[in-house]
Amino acid sequence: MRQTAFILAGLVSAASIGLVGCDVQKTQEGNVTVPKYEVSKTQEGDVTLPKYDVDAPKVDVTTEKKEVEVPKVGVYTEKETLTIPKVEVTPAKDRDDDKVAEKK
Incomplete structure (x- = not known):
């Protein structure tokens, strides 16, 4: 029972630290032009969503085993x-594995 609590605490802390360690870079600006309608269409719509490269941290x-006083x-x-x-x-910016090396 005690071991399960320690493992759960470790996983929760890893998940919260993992969210902070992401390195996000915007690679393209976004553009949204919605179509305007009256009785007939007067303009075509154009949607270009922004692109992001996200390198997640390695966790x-x-x-x-540690000896502690209980x-x-x-x-x-x-x-x-x-x-x-x-x-x-x-953190993603400090990683040196092949995936990060290919993107640079």
Whole structure:
């Protein structure tokens, strides 16, 4: 039960950090011209949506064993080895994998 709570906490923190680490660059301006109508069409419509290149961060979630003090029933604590999540986030602009290298 305790391990599941740690894993869920790690995944939630990884997801929130992942949203902050995105590198977004606008690659094209957008243009929207809506058609005007009276009884007959007087102008053709033109829609050009903006384009974005989004490089998501690389997120590695692993576990490691750490010895921490865990309170026990009574007035004492004892050390116990638990598996805790370890999250490493590399922002998109700092990544050096092949995908990012091809776009530059």
